[in-house]
Amino acid sequence: MITGWLRRTVRAVAPPDLRDALLDDLDESFEREARSRSSVGAALWRTGQLASSIVELLSLRWRRRHPAVDDGPRPSVLRAAWRDARHAVRLLRRSPAFTAMAVGTLALGIGANTAIFSLVKAVLLEPLPYADPSRLAMIWNPAAQKEPTWLAVPELDAYRSSTRSVTRIGYWTTADGNLTGSGEPERLRLGLVSGDLFDTLGVPAAFGRPLERADIDGAANVVVLSYALWQRRFGGEASIVGRSISIGSQTREVIGVMPATFRLPMDYRDDQPTEAWLPLALPEAARANWADHSYFGVARLTAGVTADAVGAEFHGIEDTWVRDGHRQNQGNDRWHRSALPLPAFVAGAAERPLVILFAAVTGVLLIACANVVNLLLVRADRRRHEVLVRASLGAERGALVRQAMTESLILALGGAAVGLGVARLALQVLVALRPAGLPRLADVTLDGGVLLFAALAALVAALAFGAGPAWQFSRVNLADALRDTGRTLTPGKARLAIGRVLVIGQIACSVVLVIAAALLGRTLAELYRVDLGFDPRHVLTAQLQVPTAPYPTSDRVVDFYRTLIDRLERAPGVESAAAIRVLPLSRIIGDWSITVEDHPSRPNENPNGDFQWTTPDYFTTMRATLVRGRAFAKTDEATTPTVAVLNEAMAKTYWPTEDAIGRRFRMGTAAQEWITVIGVIRNTHANTIVEPPRSEMYLLHSQLPRTVGGAARGMDLVIRTTGDPMAFAGALRAIAHDLDPALPLARVRPLESVVSSALSAPRFAATLLASFAGLALILAAVGTYGTMAMLVSTRTPELGIRLALGAGRASIFRLVVGHGLGMAGLGIVVGLAVAAATGRVLESLLYGVRPLDLMTFLAAPAALALMAFVASAVPARRAARVDPLVTMRE
Amino acid sequence: MPKALTPLELLTLVAVARLADEAYAVPIREEIKAVAGRSVSIAAIYGALDALERRGLASAALSDPRPERGGRARRYYRLTTHGREWIRREREQALRMWHGIAVDSRGGR
Numbered sequence: 001m002i003t004g005w006l007r008r009t010v011r012a013v014a015p016p017d018l019r020d021a022l023l024d025d026l027d028e029s030f031e032r033e034a035r036s037r038s039s040v041g042a043a044l045w046r047t048g049q050l051a052s053s054i055v056e057l058l059s060l061r062w063r064r065r066h067p068a069v070d071d072g073p074r075p076s077v078l079r080a081a082w083r084d085a086r087h088a089v090r091l092l093r094r095s096p097a098f099t100a101m102a103v104g105t106l107a108l109g110i111g112a113n114t115a116i117f118s119l120v121k122a123v124l125l126e127p128l129p130y131a132d133p134s135r136l137a138m139i140w141n142p143a144a145q146k147e148p149t150w151l152a153v154p155e156l157d158a159y160r161s162s163t164r165s166v167t168r169i170g171y172w173t174t175a176d177g178n179l180t181g182s183g184e185p186e187r188l189r190l191g192l193v194s195g196d197l198f199d200t201l202g203v204p205a206a207f208g209r210p211l212e213r214a215d216i217d218g219a220a221n222v223v224v225l226s227y228a229l230w231q232r233r234f235g236g237e238a239s240i241v242g243r244s245i246s247i248g249s250q251t252r253e254v255i256g257v258m259p260a261t262f263r264l265p266m267d268y269r270d271d272q273p274t275e276a277w278l279p280l281a282l283p284e285a286a287r288a289n290w291a292d293h294s295y296f297g298v299a300r301l302t303a304g305v306t307a308d309a310v311g312a313e314f315h316g317i318e319d320t321w322v323r324d325g326h327r328q329n330q331g332n333d334r335w336h337r338s339a340l341p342l343p344a345f346v347a348g349a350a351e352r353p354l355v356i357l358f359a360a361v362t363g364v365l366l367i368a369c370a371n372v373v374n375l376l377l378v379r380a381d382r383r384r385h386e387v388l389v390r391a392s393l394g395a396e397r398g399a400l401v402r403q404a405m406t407e408s409l410i411l412a413l414g415g416a417a418v419g420l421g422v423a424r425l426a427l428q429v430l431v432a433l434r435p436a437g438l439p440r441l442a443d444v445t446l447d448g449g450v451l452l453f454a455a456l457a458a459l460v461a462a463l464a465f466g467a468g469p470a471w472q473f474s475r476v477n478l479a480d481a482l483r484d485t486g487r488t489l490t491p492g493k494a495r496l497a498i499g500r501v502l503v504i505g506q507i508a509c510s511v512v513l514v515i516a517a518a519l520l521g522r523t524l525a526e527l528y529r530v531d532l533g534f535d536p537r538h539v540l541t542a543q544l545q546v547p548t549a550p551y552p553t554s555d556r557v558v559d560f561y562r563t564l565i566d567r568l569e570r571a572p573g574v575e576s577a578a579a580i581r582v583l584p585l586s587r588i589i590g591d592w593s594i595t596v597e598d599h600p601s602r603p604n605e606n607p608n609g610d611f612q613w614t615t616p617d618y619f620t621t622m623r624a625t626l627v628r629g630r631a632f633a634k635t636d637e638a639t640t641p642t643v644a645v646l647n648e649a650m651a652k653t654y655w656p657t658e659d660a661i662g663r664r665f666r667m668g669t670a671a672q673e674w675i676t677v678i679g680v681i682r683n684t685h686a687n688t689i690v691e692p693p694r695s696e697m698y699l700l701h702s703q704l705p706r707t708v709g710g711a712a713r714g715m716d717l718v719i720r721t722t723g724d725p726m727a728f729a730g731a732l733r734a735i736a737h738d739l740d741p742a743l744p745l746a747r748v749r750p751l752e753s754v755v756s757s758a759l760s761a762p763r764f765a766a767t768l769l770a771s772f773a774g775l776a777l778i779l780a781a782v783g784t785y786g787t788m789a790m791l792v793s794t795r796t797p798e799l800g801i802r803l804a805l806g807a808g809r810a811s812i813f814r815l816v817v818g819h820g821l822g823m824a825g826l827g828i829v830v831g832l833a834v835a836a837a838t839g840r841v842l843e844s845l846l847y848g849v850r851p852l853d854l855m856t857f858l859a860a861p862a863a864l865a866l867m868a869f870v871a872s873a874v875p876a877r878r879a880a881r882v883d884p885l886v887t888m889r890e
Numbered sequence: 891m892p893k894a895l896t897p898l899e900l901l902t903l904v905a906v907a908r909l910a911d912e913a914y915a916v917p918i919r920e921e922i923k924a925v926a927g928r929s930v931s932i933a934a935i936y937g938a939l940d941a942l943e944r945r946g947l948a949s950a951a952l953s954d955p956r957p958e959r960g961g962r963a964r965r966y967y968r969l970t971t972h973g974r975e976w977i978r979r980e981r982e983q984a985l986r987m988w989h990g991i992a993v994d995s996r997g998g999r
Contacts, residue, residue: 010933018936021952021965025915026932032916053933060937064944 006050088407106415109368111422122444129261131202137339139297150293165305170197171297177248187746191274208241208256219281223252227260229275249549268439311338370502373465408466416458499787504827506780511831514860517773520766526848533684535623539751540725546713554711578618579715585758597664609695629679645679650695784871792875800887809880820872902938947973
């Protein structure tokens with residue numbers, strides 16, 4: 001990676017007439033050299049050759065342009081810098097322990113920073129893979145940004161035809177469908193898209209063409225595939241375009257494959273993205289249905305128009321709908337839509353945690369830099385003599401400073417190079433943690449931009465810590481040189497003051513990091529303790545989609561699920577089994593408007609509930625708690641009275657003062673059958689773990705034709721097993737295959753892993769912050785130890801005198817430790833102040849713990865104080881053992 | 891009086907002479923390493939060759955594209971008359987200077 005970058009630089013700086021021959025010759029000499037060296041040796045040699053080539057070539061170009069200067073072997077500025085660099089490398093090689101320490105510390109700091117930066121870059125900075133993405137916006141309800149905003153087709157048509165601020169609108173909905181034919185059947189997420197969607201997004205196909213208006217208007221039997229699906233199922237063959245495949249029991253012609261980066265905007269928020277796109281074929285009646293809120297809309301804004309202007313224009317249009325009777329006036333903004341710019345929509349909730357992580361990791365880098373400054377200062381102290389000699393022999397002060405800066409720069413670059421390796425490893429770990437809340441994780445790479453960042457970080461770091469020794473060299477005083485006999489009582493007061501300030505800064509930084517990590521850690525612990533309302537242990541889940549081809553009617557679908565559940569429940573090792581519309585915590589359930597019997601309709605009220613449908617044994621299988629009435633029974637069938645179970649929240653919302661059991665409601669306002677409430681269960685956490693409970697209703701799957709007008713084909717299976725749920729996966733597949741070999745089971749996984757991935761975002765932030773805090777603690781401990789050790793060594797003569805004058809060894813120990821704790825105390829006070837002032841930033845990430853949590857604010861300083869005690873106790877013991885005679889004689 | 895060559899330029903000039911028809915950067919570099927014990931980078935050799943070329947001591951010619959490895963042309967160098975003359979003069983000057991001096995390998999005299 002580094003060699004690739006260096007090679008490109010060599011190519012760029014080589015004069016065109018020499019370029020090709022030079023690169024060929026470089027390759028040839030690498031090959032020859034590789035034969036006589038180890039692979040690591042050859043790689044190092046190659047890197048060195050490329051780096052020095054850049055300098056040589058720059059010098060060559062310069063000499064060509066200034067032939068007059070070529071009149072003698074005078075070195076150019078570049079050559080002088082190169083010589084300085086070689087000198088610095090030689091010096092650094094002579095003290096390998098120091099070099100390893102400095103480079104290692106920097107590598108940790110720069111590596112962690114680079115890794116987080118590449119996340120920030122991929123998630124927040126990289127433009128979305130659409131044409132001119134800054135002009136794209138989701139049509140979204142600004143009052144409820146976290147919930148999906150579903151739109152009806154007539155609404156979308158109205159937005160498009162009567163606004164000036166929007167040039168195009170595309171919309172789509174998602175569905176599940178089975179891909180059959182080549183290989184194992186597979187359940188896919190499909191996007192059903194409008195005629196203008198691909199045009200609005202402005203992305204050309206990688207092969208073939210995207211869907212166009214004519215495909216949709218003509219309801220053509222065509223499909224466009226995602227790159228991933230094309231690779232996985234069709235081996236990436238270009239001949240796929242024009243072939244026919246079977247999707248959702250229909251044969252469709254593949255007309256195109258989209259680029260690997262292409263996603264529909266909603267896919268960035270979903271851990272199961274759409275993988276194939278079909279024309280949305282809508283009958284005329286559906287196109288005019290104002291109540292069918294099933295679509296997501298994305299708009300391309302007129303250049304120069306702000307999102308607010310779009311919102312204002314939409315507001316005007318929405319008012320006419322009330323006038324025309326398409327919608328009730330509900331007096332609030334529940335139905336208002338505005339434009340939510342796509343970059344903000346995609347970054348969404350990920351922005352805050354990433355910015356916090358980046359700030360935290362910058363703190364770690366600062367602490368690392370402080371340690372290197374300390375190391376360099378110690379080294380500069382030791383080289384004081386050398387520097388004095390050189391100065392007295394006539395070395396220019398500028399040359400000495402340049403030498404010091406060069407050395408820092410070399411260290412920083414070394415740190416950056418090793419740090420890139422660290423970043424690479426760290427990224428692998430980060431991606432393996434799979435934070436569900438982070439969109440675009442797949443796009444994270446260490447590319448040129450990230451390299452540039454690492455180089456910049458190194459440069460800034462070098463300037464930061466190179467300034468110390470350079471300053472010291474620049475103060476070299478020949479009078480000192482003559483006077484200095486290597487012995488004074490307290491040399492370098494300013495020097496020690498710098499060390500103290502650095503340690504105080506390190507400790508302050510660490511306090512902030514430790515507090516942030518502890519708060520997030522406690523949040524995570526609280527989240528794990530939340531009572532979900534169901535028991536996720538020993539439950540196996542899977543997704544299933546019943547196609548129309550062999551099961552054309554609702555009856556057949558209901559029959560299929562009943563037979564499957566029966567067979568599963570009879571299988572050994574199964575306690576009970578059921579199917580549910582949407583597995584809790586797997587995705588947003590969505591709500592459905594209802595009409596409550598004998599309930600006066602009020603203007604600002606829109607009775608609704610999150611809707612689920614299940615087979616009878618769902619509550620038993622999930623171990624949900626029934627608080628009133630009864631659960632579904634096997635005797636509730638397609639032909640018996642229609643029944644429903646509600647959660648407590650819904651029962652309380654619509655029957656606040658009376659018993660909900662025996663009451664009736666119906667789905668929507670259309671003439672469906674009344675449904676009788678037979679039971680109430682305790683609230684469960686369905687959409688997310690931290691949400692307040694929402695109204696929820698459970699209908700019976702077999703009664704759907706009467707309650708909503710047709711049985712659903714896609715369901716999630718839940719199977720409670722006696723042992724390890726995954727051990728039943730094979731049997732589940734066998735039973736499903738036995739019923740219908742063409743039916744794919746998707747996402748077979750334990751319910752516990754579903755719950756666990758719902759916690760992945762807070763776990764990600766907490767894990768990272770905890771590791772940064774740990775790193776900060778270690779680095780701060782090293783820094784404290786270094787400073788205290790130096791303090792002890794410079795004060796040894798003084799301590800010797802104290803001992804000789806009768807001070808006890810315990811009091812010397814106390815003196816030194818007291819000094820260390822004093823520094824720590826100051827750092828802790830500063831850190832606490834900063835943490836208290838910035839605590840609000842964390843608030844939105846916390847759950848069950850306040851940003852100014854007292855326990856945390858007591859524990860973190862205690863940890864730091866302990867660290868400072870240990871780090872100063874070691875030098876303090878050494879100080880207490882000082883032999884007064886020896887020190888006095890020296 | 892023409893100005894002197896840098897040590898590397900002189901070594902390169904001599905290496906071009908020694909290698910005759912096989913003088914391009916890779917063997918020149920190895921020749922200098924083997925004979926003079928100095929390890930330099932390919933790009934430094936290019937720098938020296940460029941200086942020699944600009945002073946009219948050597949000339950470059952691209953070979954026919956080679957059949958192997960991408961088949962690009964190599965940049966071969968030959969001495970010009972001026973270059974051969976320079977070497978002869980350097981050699982005579984050096985021999986005159988060193989004539990009659992015995993160097994003891996132990997460093998003493």
